[in-house]
Amino acid sequence: MNSWIDKLINSALKGRYLTLVATVLVIIAGVVAVKMLPLEAYPELTNPQVRVITLYPGKGPEEIERIVTVPLEKELNGIPGQTSLRSLSLYGLSVVTTTFVESTPTALARQQVLERLEQADIPDDAHPHLEPDVGSLREIFRYCLHSPYYSAMGLRSIQQWEMEKLFRQIPGVIGVISEGGPTKAYEVDVNQYQLKSYGITLQQVFDSLSKANATSGGGFIEKSGTALIVRELGLLKGVSDIESVVVSADKKGTPIRIRDIAKVKIGSLVRRGQVGKGHEDDVVEGIILLRRGENPSQVLERVYERLPEIIKRLPPGVTMEVLYDRMDLINQTIKTIRTNIQFGIGLVVILLCLFLLDIPAAIITAIPIPLAMLIAFICLNLFGVPANLLSLGAIDFGILVDSSVVMVENIVRRLSEEGRDLSVNHRLMLLNESAREVGAPILFGIAVIVATFLPIFTFQGVEGKL
Incomplete structure (x- = not known):
């Protein structure tokens, strides 16, 4: 074991310029990976779900349960890959939610549910439909319309007949929900x-x-x-x-x-809700829904590109006000991650300076932190994993510098004790010897740390995604 570790250390020292070139290449590739890395605030944690919504006006919860919900549950039970089936019966409304295993494609799950719906024995005037293919990160953009010339009913018509159509044309947008304002009839x-x-x-x-x-x-x-x-x-x-x-x-x-x-x-039509904002009791609001599996930041960029054109399509006197933008949360998440990283690296450098009493050695010891993170960014890009608060916000900087502290501390100790009057070549030989002394313990220490994290990769469901 020690022989190949010694060979690795000797090769790194003899080819130190090649090692520096490789480090520079890793830095360049990492910077490119950071710019290409998709960003999101939080990952998609829920398993694929298909929600069946049935409106049946005039019927009470008991009737809805008996003539709509129960027949639907009977047909939807036993779909391949299904993990749970839940339902909710309210006045004039039935909602049946079926959940599938994580590996099930949502398109396949929705197709299987549609095939079962055709066989359900429900009243002819009850028409079940599927909720848009959204996940837990459904809402990415909210806005409202204002105008001193149009009534709430007129703004509602503009929202339903113009805005919904324009926003749904954007790739990654699965649907637009219109709320507020009476519907003209x-x-x-x-x-x-x-x-x-x-x-x-x-x-x-x-x-x-x-x-x-x-x-x-x-x-x-x-x-x-x-x-x-x-x-x-x-x-x-x-x-x-x-x-x-x-x-x-x-x-x-x-x-x-x-x-x-x-x-x-x-x-x-009969209203089932109302939206108020500030001193306005009745405003018209639009909610843009994200398609499951899409990256919020990329879809929002497409929304920003189309937004000026959409605003131009509004009638004269009608303005749009942004109420919620998921990009604000994403930017705040990035700011939190950046602050944590800067604070963590700075704290590690300060503590190293205090304990090693050598600023250059402390800086050398802290270099693996950004290098390790850049390599992590490269791997995230290769495996298609977006950066978010959970994947980057819990980095343990102490683990990243454990091996460096042991290696640098031993080299500094040997050089301070034996290398004061040595030539450059002899100091390199002493450095080689010092590195080989702790090479095997460092390797075994890293192996133990890796072994402690291996069970995490066996987690399934929500725990695995976290």
Whole structure:
């Protein structure tokens, strides 16, 4: 054992210039790796999950549990790779969450859940859908819209029909949630006495409105060797169009329109929440969701690139205010890591100076700290592991300099005792001898430290990710 350790030390001293060149190359590669290293505040800790959401308005929790949640649970049980199945039944809402093992691709898990949903025995008017493929790091950007000219309902329409579409086009964004502001709707207030007098049922009113608000094709007409497409444009554009919809006809053939049996007005859907900010009781907010597996910093950079173009698409008088930006948390995390590293290295150097009573020796002893971190950055890049507070914030600087302290202290002791009047070559020989004295103990000490950390690599689940 000692023979090859001695050979390694001799080679390092004889080829000391080559060692310096290799160190410089490691520094350059480490600096490049730092710039290329993806950053995030915290890693994704949860296993792949697929959440099935079913809206069934008007039903109580007991009914939702019996006719929606239980049939869904029955079909979703036993999916390959499934680890748990949980559900929540509320008024008009059913949420079923199934969790898979860590190695399961989310696309495969979602496909398997969709296949099971088709077999579920639930009411026809209950339509379950999957939550977007998000993880625990779902929200990365929040904003709200302001305008002195548009109402909250108008801002909500801009958010739903313009902003959602533009932000969802950005790679890495899985969805946009719109909150606040009433959702615009057209209300048809039917007069029951008019219905009875005309002999019209409520179902006829529903059918007439749905058929009128549709575009249908009528084939084509051939003329001069060309085909002219025939289309019926029936999309309703406002209150007047709705009032003009024909429901039926009386005995004389006079059409009975919506205006004859009902009043049409602009209203809003039933609200399930409201957003307030400062002195404003009702503001419109947008929440950008991160696709699972994407890096937050890279997706936010794409958002920043598209943001000026998106803001230009806003109507005159409408402004956007940023409420939350995940990059602020990432920058704060980087600042915390940088502070910890600087403080740790500085504290180690100061203590070494106090105990070794030799500033150059203390600086030499502390050199392995940045070198080890640069090598760690290179390895993180090679294995595709992003830098975060957990991977970099708990570095033990004492372990990094343990071997250096033993090696430098022994060399300084031997040189101070025996090398004062020696020539350069003899001092190198003494340095070689001093290094070989502690080479084997240092190697075994490092092996013991590595052995103590090996069980960490056997951890599974959340513990393994930490």
